[in-house]
Amino acid sequence: xxxxxxxxxxxxxxxxxxxxxxxxxxxxxxxxxxxxxxxxxxxxxxxxxxxxxxxxxxxxxxxxxxxxxxxxxxxxxxxxxxxxxxxxxxxxxxxxxxxxxxxxxxxxxxxxxxxxxxxxxxxxxxxxxxxxxxxxxxxxxxxxxxxxxxxxxxxxxxxxxxxxxxxxxxxxxxxxxxxxxxxxxxxxxxxxxxxxxxxxxxxxxxxxxxxxxxxxxxxxxxxxxxxxxxxxxxxxxxxxxxxxxxxxxxxxxxxxxxxxxxxxxxxxxxxxxxxxxxxxxxxxxxxxxxxxxxxxxxxxxxxxxxxxxxxxxxxxxxxxxxxxxxxxxxxxxxxxxxxxxxxxxxxxxxxxxxxxxxxxxxxxxxxxxxxxxxxxxxxxxxxxxxxxxxxxxxxxxxxxxxxxxxxxxxxxxxxxxxxxxxxxxxxxxxxxxxxxxxxxxxxxxxxxxxxxxxxxxxxxxxxxxxxxxxxxxxxxxxxxxxxxxxxxxxxxxxxxxxxxxxxxxxxxxxxxxxxxxxxxxxxxxxxxxxxxxxxxxxxxxxxxxxxxxxxxxxxxxxxxxxxxxxxxxxxxxxxxxxxxxxxxxxxxxxxxxxxxxx
Amino acid sequence: xxxxxxxxxxxxxxxxxxxxxxxxxxxxxxxxxxxxxxxxxxxxxxxxxxxxxxxxxxxxxxxxxxxxxxxxxxxxxxxxxxxxxxxxxxxxxxxxxxxxxxxxxxxxxxxxxxxxxxxxxxxxxxxxxxxxxxxxxxxxxxxxxxxxxxxxxxxxxxxxxxxxxxxxxxxxxxxxxxxxxxxxxxxxxxxxxxxxxxxxxxxxxxxxxxxxxxxxxxxxxxxxxxxxxxxxxxxxxxxxxxxxxxxxxxxxxxxxxxxxxxxxxxxxxxxxxxxxxxxxxxxxxxxxxxxxxxxxxxxxxxxxxxxxxxxxxxxxxxxxxxxxxxxxxxxxxxxxxxxxxxxxxxxxxxxxxxxxxxxxxxxxxx
Numbered sequence: 001x002x003x004x005x006x007x008x009x010x011x012x013x014x015x016x017x018x019x020x021x022x023x024x025x026x027x028x029x030x031x032x033x034x035x036x037x038x039x040x041x042x043x044x045x046x047x048x049x050x051x052x053x054x055x056x057x058x059x060x061x062x063x064x065x066x067x068x069x070x071x072x073x074x075x076x077x078x079x080x081x082x083x084x085x086x087x088x089x090x091x092x093x094x095x096x097x098x099x100x101x102x103x104x105x106x107x108x109x110x111x112x113x114x115x116x117x118x119x120x121x122x123x124x125x126x127x128x129x130x131x132x133x134x135x136x137x138x139x140x141x142x143x144x145x146x147x148x149x150x151x152x153x154x155x156x157x158x159x160x161x162x163x164x165x166x167x168x169x170x171x172x173x174x175x176x177x178x179x180x181x182x183x184x185x186x187x188x189x190x191x192x193x194x195x196x197x198x199x200x201x202x203x204x205x206x207x208x209x210x211x212x213x214x215x216x217x218x219x220x221x222x223x224x225x226x227x228x229x230x231x232x233x234x235x236x237x238x239x240x241x242x243x244x245x246x247x248x249x250x251x252x253x254x255x256x257x258x259x260x261x262x263x264x265x266x267x268x269x270x271x272x273x274x275x276x277x278x279x280x281x282x283x284x285x286x287x288x289x290x291x292x293x294x295x296x297x298x299x300x301x302x303x304x305x306x307x308x309x310x311x312x313x314x315x316x317x318x319x320x321x322x323x324x325x326x327x328x329x330x331x332x333x334x335x336x337x338x339x340x341x342x343x344x345x346x347x348x349x350x351x352x353x354x355x356x357x358x359x360x361x362x363x364x365x366x367x368x369x370x371x372x373x374x375x376x377x378x379x380x381x382x383x384x385x386x387x388x389x390x391x392x393x394x395x396x397x398x399x400x401x402x403x404x405x406x407x408x409x410x411x412x413x414x415x416x417x418x419x420x421x422x423x424x425x426x427x428x429x430x431x432x433x434x435x436x437x438x439x440x441x442x443x444x445x446x447x448x449x450x451x452x453x454x455x456x457x458x459x460x461x462x463x464x465x466x467x468x469x470x471x472x473x474x475x476x477x478x479x480x481x482x483x484x485x486x487x488x489x490x491x492x493x494x495x496x497x498x499x500x501x502x503x504x505x506x507x508x509x510x511x512x513x514x515x516x517x518x519x520x521x522x523x524x525x526x527x528x529x530x531x532x533x534x535x536x537x538x539x540x541x542x543x544x545x546x547x548x549x550x551x552x553x554x555x556x557x558x559x560x561x562x563x564x565x566x567x568x569x570x571x572x573x574x575x576x577x578x579x580x581x582x583x584x585x586x587x588x589x590x591x592x593x594x595x596x597x598x
Numbered sequence: 599x600x601x602x603x604x605x606x607x608x609x610x611x612x613x614x615x616x617x618x619x620x621x622x623x624x625x626x627x628x629x630x631x632x633x634x635x636x637x638x639x640x641x642x643x644x645x646x647x648x649x650x651x652x653x654x655x656x657x658x659x660x661x662x663x664x665x666x667x668x669x670x671x672x673x674x675x676x677x678x679x680x681x682x683x684x685x686x687x688x689x690x691x692x693x694x695x696x697x698x699x700x701x702x703x704x705x706x707x708x709x710x711x712x713x714x715x716x717x718x719x720x721x722x723x724x725x726x727x728x729x730x731x732x733x734x735x736x737x738x739x740x741x742x743x744x745x746x747x748x749x750x751x752x753x754x755x756x757x758x759x760x761x762x763x764x765x766x767x768x769x770x771x772x773x774x775x776x777x778x779x780x781x782x783x784x785x786x787x788x789x790x791x792x793x794x795x796x797x798x799x800x801x802x803x804x805x806x807x808x809x810x811x812x813x814x815x816x817x818x819x820x821x822x823x824x825x826x827x828x829x830x831x832x833x834x835x836x837x838x839x840x841x842x843x844x845x846x847x848x849x850x851x852x853x854x855x856x857x858x859x860x861x862x863x864x865x866x867x868x869x870x871x872x873x874x875x876x877x878x879x880x881x882x883x884x885x886x887x888x889x890x891x892x893x894x895x896x897x898x899x900x901x902x903x904x905x906x907x908x909x910x911x912x913x914x915x916x917x918x919x920x921x922x923x924x925x926x927x928x929x930x931x932x933x934x935x936x937x938x939x940x941x942x943x944x945x946x947x948x949x950x951x952x953x954x955x956x957x958x959x960x961x962x963x964x
Contacts (some may be wrong), residue, residue: 097734144718146725146735146742197739200760202718205753242764250753268764526832 003411004310005303005404006597007397010049011080011227013429015056019063020229020309022054023302028294031280035074035221039275041517042284045397048257052225053078055255057122057218059127064478069122074253075211077118079111085174086110089232090097091180100268101197102177103144104239109174111224115211116167120160122216127159128216137210138166142204147173147196158302167206174199200243206250219332222252230261242267244279260285261516280315285394285521299389299399314420319401322384323424326366330397333369334362364484364492365553377549382431383424391431393521393542396428406430414484428546443470468570472521475569475576476540477548479501479559482581484550493551496539496558497527511538525558601638603631605666607673607699608685614692626696633731638662640879641723648710648796664792665701668702672788674728674835675892677896690781693774697741702733705745705785720745736771745779748786760786760887773783786895790880818858822869823956825857829866831902839896842881846870847904850911867901879920895919907960 010018024045031038039250042048053059055076057069066072080086086106094102123131141147152169155162173196180193196206206220229240244254247266260283265273274280297416303316312319341354351357371377380389392399406422409430450463480494503511514520518541525537537558545552561580569576603612608630615626621846624632642662673680674687678697688695708719721742724732732738747759756762816824831853834843849868856863864872874897880892896919903912931938936945 097740097776100769101736101739143722146738192734194735197735201753201846209753246754246762250754264734269766289913313625467630 002457003304003404003407004312004401005407007400007404011082013017013053015058015062018050018053020303022050022059023298025051025298025307029282029284033074034280035253036249037254037279038256039279039281040255040264041260041262041282042257043521044259045395045401046284047396048284049080049227052076052227052255052257055223055225055378056118062524065369069216069218072220074223075118075218076223076225076255077111077115079114079227081231081576082168082227084110084306085178086236087231087233088178090185091235093181093184098193099235100239102180102193103233103236104199105197106174106177107239108204109170109177109202111204112198112207113167113170113174115207115222116163116170119211119217120163120167123160123163124216125160127216128157129159131159131162133160134207134210134214135166138207141206142196142198143220145196146201147198183303187385200239201246201248205248205252212251212284221250222546223255224252226254228259228397229256230258230263234263235476237262238266238268239263241265241273244270244273245271246524247361254279259516295394296386296389299392299396302387302396302400303385303403312420313417317385319421320383320385320388320406320427321421321424322387323381323428326381330362330366333359333365336406337361337365360491363553365487367549367551368485368487377485378432380549381424381428382546382552383427388427388431388550391435391542391545393518395518398543402430402434405434432546435543438541439470439473439547440541449505464516465510465513469513469517469519471571471573472510472566472569473514473544475573477544477550478573478577479580480540480550481548482577483559491557494557494559495542495545495552496523496537496548497561498535498558499566500560500562501564503566507563507566508572514538599851600638601631601634602666603634605669605673606678606683606686607669607676607682607695610673610678610686610688611692611695613698615696617692626692628733629701630696633700633727634823636730637703637707638728641710641904644707645709648712661898664706665703666767667794668785668788668792669699671792671833671835672698673703674785674786674790675888675894676839677837691775692774695736697744697776701744701785702739704741705748706791715750717746717748717750728732734771740769740771740776744782744785747782748789756786758883760883769943780886780891783884784892787880787884787888787892789842790877790884791835793827794833819860821857821865822859822866825852825866826869826873829870840893840896842897843899844877844897845900845902847902847908847934850905852901853859854902870901874916874918881921884893888936 008017013021023519025499029040029051032040032055039460040048040051052474054063055214056075056078057072057075060066060071060072060076091099091103093151117133123377136153139152142152143149152166155165166234176195177193180191190196211217211220225241229237232240240256241264244256265271267273273279275497280431297399300316304321307316307319336360338354341351341357344357367380368379370380382388388399388402392402403422407419409426410419410422414427447463450466476497483494485491486492510543511520515522515538521539523537523539540550542550542552544550564578565576567578603609603664603781611630618625624799642665645661676690676698677684678688684909690698702706702722704720706716707723708716713721721739724738724742725735727738732741743763747763750759751757752759752762758781763778763782766774767779768777770776829846829848831845831847833844835880836843848870850867856865857869859869877958881897883957885893885895896917901914902910902914904910935941
């Protein structure tokens with residue numbers, strides 16, 4: 001029985017799979033489709049790779065977005081960076097011009113392999129002689145780049161075979177370049193590189209111009225869909241930025257996805273590329289944390305589609321039902337709050353409307369009462385489709401992974417019979433384990449690999465920094481929990497904070513690490529103090545809500561914290577909580593009293 | 599073919615380029631001479647006939663004399679004093695001088711296969727030299743790139759070939775630093791001023807007035823190029839005054855005739871003005887990259903009309919430099935016609951609704 005929520009890497013999905021699974025999001029991200037260079041930022045699992053692959057011609061055809069290839073307004077070529085061989089550690093042996101020349105050459109050749117492979121897929125089986133000009137041009141360009149063009153101009157009359165051969169030639173060039181790096185690591189001196197050195201402007205761009213003129217390609221510029229560009233070493237990121245700074249969008253555009261860890265926007269010459277002059281920018285994480293309704297609708301469509309593909313005709317809300325007993329319990333508390341509102345208003349404590357108090361206090365009060373004499377806060381149920389959507393924190397993969405696990409467990413419990421809903425017990429069990437895994441087990445693995453000396457990323461990360469970051473998150477989570485359980489607090493549903501003063505570089509580094517690893521997400525907010533402007537709001541990942549027993553729902557208020565207190569949190573989470581709870585100036589901004597900047 | 603190495607720049611490198619390049623067992627000077635010797639045997643002798651065969655034009659000379667000429671002017675530009683070569687202090691490192699000279703040696707090597715796109719064939723030519731002088735392919739590439747941008751346009755048709763390379767201000771190969779933009783600017787400007795009367799095929803242009811065999815004539819489309827070269831009397835760089843001095847002698851026999859230029863005809867004096875305009879533009883462009891090492895701020899020109907005995911009959915003196923208040927008309931309105939005030943006002947004007955006159959019973963047609 002197929003798991004409707006199974007997560008497979010987008011790189012290995014067929015065009016038909018992608019067409020079937022993809023939820024069209026381009027109304028949220030129209031810039032990705034327009035002519036021009038674009039950066040698409042988003043945490044891992046937010047759907048960037050699926051979005052890029054959806055732009056490939058074969059997928060567009062499978063999704064019936066167009067009737068024929070020639071109707072497409074761009075020619076998307078998918079270029080994954082992960083597992084490309086571009087991110088090897090031997091690059092450290094080269095520097096200066098040698099580094100930039102060879103690095104650019106390998107990047108260009110890697111992309112050219114993908115280009116020829118894409119052309120080969122589009123080429124009609126009976127095509128013959130139509131790529132002669134492309135072969136000749138490739139031969140001339142390779143020769144001008146110092147390569148050996150023998151035999152290329154007249155490969156063979158079968159176009160598909162010829163394109164396959166061209167892709168193989170480029171693969172060989174890539175291996176040749178990488179081999180040089182390998183020899184260099186074994187014997188640092190005495191090796192000269194011998195081979196072509198192809199560049200973006202003098203090799204790839206002219207080739208792109210020929211490719212889009214072929215009769216079987218789309219009518220529009222090439223879109224090089226570079227996936228996970230932050231996996232590239234910093235030197236290669238600068239090379240990519242240099243390409244972005246070139247005014248080449250009439251013939252070739254770069255659509256670059258990153259996981260918010262892109263290290264630099266400098267070019268090789270030291271210039272900065274900037275938006276909107278050089279490129280446009282989309283941040284999926286920000287859009288889906290600030291526009292929760294959009295995300296909810298999107299997950300709803302994806303879930304409905306996936307269930308339908310497996311023949312399960314159940315609405316998502318019914319497939320992931322809530323805990324009815326808890327729903328009833330919360331309903332009673334809502335009624336209590338509503339009836340007590342008049343009196344609270346008279347005492348100067350109530351919200352502007354009765355619904356304000358109900359929204360603010362019903363769930364916190366329910367959780368607090370669970371923790372009363374029975375000490376059963378951990379029995380709070382996170383079941384329900386909306387709750388799972390909230391906990392997934394704008395990251396589609398998180399929703400799918402937890403849903404897939406729930407489905408597997410439920411199927412196993414049902415003795416292999418078809419499952420039409422997931423029990424709330426299974427939902428809770430999976431969500432709590434998944435939350436604990438995120439905050440406890442994943443960091444343990446990370447610290448283990450750091451202590452083994454494994455280099456995991458071009459940007460800086462060490463065990464001390466990770467430990468301090470985890471302490472900070474622990475402190476924030478516990479503080480929010482304490483606030484939630486405090487029946488005298490005016491705001492109890494806290495999930496985000498603002499830094500009231502200017503953090504130092506070390507704290508910024510810790511916060512950036514937390515964002516990159518997904519423990520925090522960021523948004524901008526208009527500052528109410530001083531001269532205004534904008535400040536960064538840090539939102540605790542809702543995936544941590546089950547671990548810290550927080551309410552994941554809604555778009556809750558934020559807490560204003562000083563950098564000094566945050567610094568304390570990085571060293572001692574419990575002390576941070578004690579200090580904050582004692583502080584009389586504990587500033588909390590109420591939920592409905594601000595306007596989001598974005 | 600005997601290759602000489604007696605330009606001031608070559609003498610300077612002979613004295614100063616005695617360091618042995620890492621892993622290569624030869625000094626910079628030795629490598630340079632090896633490269634020039636290879637080109638002298640395999641490329642230079644064939645540039646003229648190769649280009650003519652490809653393009654059908656009788657080009658001015660592109661043999662070793664041209665490359666030596668550009669070397670001479672490059673030496674002047676960076677401060678080599680021909681009379682005191684050894685004591686000359688230049689604003690470049692020895693390695694940079696080596697790269698500069700190699701780039702000059704190959705900058706027109708691609709002409710052997712025709713003029714169009716010749717600058718993009720330099721890398722291919724260098725690859726054919728194998729280990730003769732530059733065994734390191736990274737070095738071959740940087741030399742080729744510096745040489746390539748001396749002319750032509752980028753893939754997108756932009757003449758800013760140096761700027762489009764995206765080079766760092768300063769880079770390195772094997773711990774030797776160099777400034778690619780600076781070197782490229784020097785090559786380009788030296789090539790631009792490296793025209794003098796030695797490049798013209800004077801016999802084929804001047805001929806023998808008595809026999810005047812039209813078989814021994816430069817093809818019509820190439821006439822003005824040779825005439826122009828012949829009219830150059832002197833080119834002199836005066837670094838202390840940041841000035842380039844150019845003097846032309848135009849014979850009275852040449853002033854009233856029009857000479858063939860590709861598909862049209864022009865007066866020699868008009869061609870001189872056209873070249874001066876280009877030279878001024880190139881000076882502005884190259885200065886962007888070469889200042890402060892090479893900083894030419896003025897072109898001082900004298901154009902003399904001379905008779906058959908070289909007596910000066912008339913003279914025009916010009917100082918070509920930036921003066922007065924800048925006038926760089928960006929033509930923003932022309933380039934963005936949809937964004938002029940008028941266009942935008944019309945685009946966003948509130949829509950007017952025209953009411954149709956209602957027809958009633960009894961209305962008569964107008």
